[in-house]
Amino acid sequence: MKQLSNRQILLGVTGGIAAYKSAELIRRLKDAGADVRVVMTPAAQEFITPLTLQALSGNPVHTTLLDPEAEAGMGHIELARWADLILVAPASANFMARLAGGRGDDLLTTLCLATDAPIALAPAMNQAMWRDPATQSNVALLKQRHIHLFGPAAGEQACGDVGPGRMMEAEALASLAASLFKTRDLDGLSVVITAGPTREAIDPVRYISNHSSGKMGYALAQAAADAGAQVTLISGPTNLACPERVKRMDVISAQDMLAAATDTVVAADIFIACAAVADYRPAEFITQKIKKSTDTLQLELQRNPDIVSTVANHANRPFTVGFAAETQDLEHYAKDKMRRKNLNMIIANDVSDTSIGFNADQNRVVVFWPEGRTELAEMAKSQLARQLIAMLAKHYHQYAAAALDS
Numbered sequence: 001m002k003q004l005s006n007r008q009i010l011l012g013v014t015g016g017i018a019a020y021k022s023a024e025l026i027r028r029l030k031d032a033g034a035d036v037r038v039v040m041t042p043a044a045q046e047f048i049t050p051l052t053l054q055a056l057s058g059n060p061v062h063t064t065l066l067d068p069e070a071e072a073g074m075g076h077i078e079l080a081r082w083a084d085l086i087l088v089a090p091a092s093a094n095f096m097a098r099l100a101g102g103r104g105d106d107l108l109t110t111l112c113l114a115t116d117a118p119i120a121l122a123p124a125m126n127q128a129m130w131r132d133p134a135t136q137s138n139v140a141l142l143k144q145r146h147i148h149l150f151g152p153a154a155g156e157q158a159c160g161d162v163g164p165g166r167m168m169e170a171e172a173l174a175s176l177a178a179s180l181f182k183t184r185d186l187d188g189l190s191v192v193i194t195a196g197p198t199r200e201a202i203d204p205v206r207y208i209s210n211h212s213s214g215k216m217g218y219a220l221a222q223a224a225a226d227a228g229a230q231v232t233l234i235s236g237p238t239n240l241a242c243p244e245r246v247k248r249m250d251v252i253s254a255q256d257m258l259a260a261a262t263d264t265v266v267a268a269d270i271f272i273a274c275a276a277v278a279d280y281r282p283a284e285f286i287t288q289k290i291k292k293s294t295d296t297l298q299l300e301l302q303r304n305p306d307i308v309s310t311v312a313n314h315a316n317r318p319f320t321v322g323f324a325a326e327t328q329d330l331e332h333y334a335k336d337k338m339r340r341k342n343l344n345m346i347i348a349n350d351v352s353d354t355s356i357g358f359n360a361d362q363n364r365v366v367v368f369w370p371e372g373r374t375e376l377a378e379m380a381k382s383q384l385a386r387q388l389i390a391m392l393a394k395h396y397h398q399y400a401a402a403a404l405d406s
């Protein structure tokens with residue numbers, strides 16, 4: 001079910017005794033890495049409370065079309081656009097009839113009309129209602145409109161009847177939902193990315209830092225999430241918004257960044273060090289603002305820990321990728337860093353050219369790994385990030401396969 005990683009699933013719950021199974025379904029979808037938002041019809045709320053589904057999904061439950069408070073949070077059109085899939089489970093006979101009739105008389109039917117995402121229904125009803133010609137003609141119409149039908153299963157029903165009409169079990173529904181999505185390069189993998197500069201405090205108002213804007217690292221985080229990874233972005237101070245579906249950990253100094261990296265490293269499959277970490281910090285933090293009493297001022301600096309090297313030498317090391325920002329002898333210095341820091345790959349940029357690299361929207365890189373190299377022409381960082389992630393994924397999968405064989 002790796003294809004569910006990072007997918008946005010809108011779960012519709014309609015009225016029926018099977019509504020209790022929706023709780024389990026939310027857990028299965030979330031365990032597979034999906035973000036789940038729930039919409040309940042009024043009838044569904046007779047069977048299970050919105051509070052239960054809110055607690056399980058971790059998101060507010062939407063119940064009415066004309067609720068100004070909910071619309072202020074995420075309006076119904078926004079919600080319809082948000083969904084990668086609308087899964088209605090259980091789908092009652094009445095809901096299916098209203099959907100087949102093209103009605104938009106409550107939130108859930110309106111969302112189904114307004115979405116471009118695929119829609120899947122898990123019917124649940126009494127066997128006679130399922131067999132009824134009216135329901136069967138609605139089913140045929142819905143299938144014609146490319147709405148997916150998951151089930152129903154057959155067996156003993158809550159009313160005592162035996163036959164078709166039971167909602168499928170949560171596990172089976174989650175795996176059918178997964179099958180609607182194509183697999184992506186990093187489905188289900190955990191990727192940690194460092195980005196931006198670090199700030200090393202001199203006194204309460206001054207610090208040492210550099211020109212990194214975070215743009216390259218944030219673009220990589222977005223591309224990795226789009227490729228299906230669960231992404232943690234360890235970010236130094238930047239003005240950028242957190243990319244969608246990415247968990248951000250904000251840090252200030254190199255020591256903070258090391259602590260965050262150490263916390264995440266064990267669970268990471270891939271670590272990408274894009275941050276421009278300050279190599280040195282003031283040996284001493286002056287607790288009061290330094291006064292301008294002398295013409296010169298000496299600061300003693302102390303070496304910062306090397307974050308990517310620490311990760312790459314960890315007992316449970318992930319596939320570790322570094323960056324090299326160089327102003328001369330790009331290949332020589334990049335390869336040397338890859339060796340010294342024990343990296344699987346290194347991405348080198350020539351930052352003597354100020355139109356790329358630090359704080360620019362464009363970048364041009366050469367990627368090295370022990371057996372080869374490839375050059376990527378100048379392009380927008382967002383586009384470059386997608387190409388880099390595709391390349392890293394290919395190398396990661398070869399590395400993981402080789403590790404399994406040995």
Ligand code: PMT
Nearest residue numbers: 212213214215216273276277307308322323324325358359
């Ligand atoms: O943020 P932007 O404005 O978009 O700019 C992008 C960038 C130029 C910052 C980025 O493309 C880049 O080159 N990042 C690495 C910058 C850097 O510090 O390079 P370095 O050659 O000094 O370091 C080599 C590697 O060691 C890097 O992966 C760095 O993250 C890592 N490192 C360095 C020092 C340290 N104490 N700990 C580290 O982990």
